[in-house]
Amino acid sequence: MDTIGFIGLGIMGQAMAWNARKGGFTIRVCNRSLEKSRPFAAEGIPVTQNPADLLVDSHVLIIMVTGPEALQEVIHPLVQKDLSGCVIINASTVAVDTTLEVARAVTEAGGMFLDAPVSGSKIPAQTGQLVFLAGGDHEVLERCRPVMETMSKIILHCGAVGDGTRMKLAINLMLASMVHGLSETLVFAEKIGLKGEAVMQVIQSGVLAAPLLKMKGESILARDFSPHFPLDLVFKDLNLILDEAGRHGTVLPATSAVRESFNSAMAHGWGRDDIGAVVRALELMSGLKGM
Numbered sequence: 444m445d446t447i448g449f450i451g452l453g454i455m456g457q458a459m460a461w462n463a464r465k466g467g468f469t470i471r472v473c474n475r476s477l478e479k480s481r482p483f484a485a486e487g488i489p490v491t492q493n494p495a496d497l498l499v500d501s502h503v504l505i506i507m508v509t510g511p512e513a514l515q516e517v518i519h520p521l522v523q524k525d526l527s528g529c530v531i532i533n534a535s536t537v538a539v540d541t542t543l544e545v546a547r548a549v550t551e552a553g554g555m556f557l558d559a560p561v562s563g564s565k566i567p568a569q570t571g572q573l574v575f576l577a578g579g580d581h582e583v584l585e586r587c588r589p590v591m592e593t594m595s596k597i598i599l600h601c602g603a604v605g606d607g608t609r610m611k612l613a614i615n616l617m618l619a620s621m622v623h624g625l626s627e628t629l630v631f632a633e634k635i636g637l638k639g640e641a642v643m644q645v646i647q648s649g650v651l652a653a654p655l656l657k658m659k660g661e662s663i664l665a666r667d668f669s670p671h672f673p674l675d676l677v678f679k680d681l682n683l684i685l686d687e688a689g690r691h692g693t694v695l696p697a698t699s700a701v702r703e704s705f706n707s708a709m710a711h712g713w714g715r716d717d718i719g720a721v722v723r724a725l726e727l728m729s730g731l732k733g734m
């Protein structure tokens with residue numbers, strides 16, 4: 444059985460690493476700052492700050508870092524080595540171009556590459572219920588399937604390298620827009636004298652009912668913005684989506700407006716709060732101090 448190396452132990456990566464271990468895999472972990480590695484070291488799991496150290500005995504590496512720049516940084520020391528026999532799986536959400544560049548660099552170093560970003564947030568990561576959106580060679584994916592199954596409920600093979608990333612950007616457009624729409628609805632409701640709880644009850648009673656809206660609506664009404672999907676990562680994804688759209692002559696007027704609300708929330712310093720904190724920017728624009 445392959446030893447699995449994990450790079451990036453943030454909200455998602457640390458939960459995924461623990462699930463691989465619970466699933467019976469031997470793991471090694473790597474994080475830029477030592478702090479997040481401590482719980483792993485306490486369990487006797489080898490930790491490092493240098494991704495290349497994982498190559499000592501790990502032949503499948505799973506990367507879960509912030510975005511394109513972070514991915515390039517952790518890939519650099521790896522592709523200086525001989526990666527023969529190694530599979531590198533990037534689960535972080537990055538640009539399509541970054542995915543293709545990194546895949547090329549890994550292949551030139553003798554390795555194999557899958558892009559496999561995930562649908563699902565902190566709780567699905569903790570409970571092993573993520574959905575992998577995989578791009579790459581079928582046989583490589585089959586080799587990695589057993590460890591990916593310890594973290595997920597579904598592994599979708601979206602196509603060639605890059606197609607997992609494309610799928611992830613497409614669904615995150617919808618996700619950011621849904622949470623933004625919910626936030627605007629709650630601000631509007633408050634301004635015209637409706638109770639947020641009553642609005643949520645109506646949303647959940649009809650065709651609008653969705654687990655995402657239920658979860659984020661409840662958090663917004665409770666003013667609980669503890670991070671599951673941090674707002675700064677959603678802003679990063681909206682920028683990736685709009686860049687990709689621009690390259691393909693695709694006009695996304697509503698997504699551009701949604702990005703500006705997230706931009707405003709970032710400027711107010713709420714980037715490390717949960718996605719639902721975008722409501723705070725909308726409240727300010729409408730002269731509300733906070734529902």
Ligand code: NAP
Pocket residue numbers: 451452453454455456474475476479507508509510512513514516517534535536537561562563564565671672673676
């Ligand atoms: P997070 O909690 O912010 O963790 C980010 C991780 O990336 C940390 O381990 C951080 O290391 C590392 N990192 C950042 N910059 C780096 C650099 N320059 N070099 C090396 N490591 C670096 O993020 P997360 O929520 O786990 O998300 C990780 C990825 O999954 C992102 O691409 C995100 O868009 C995607 N995603 C997130 C969710 C979600 O709900 N949270 C859902 C689906 C997909 P330090 O500890 O040193 O800062």
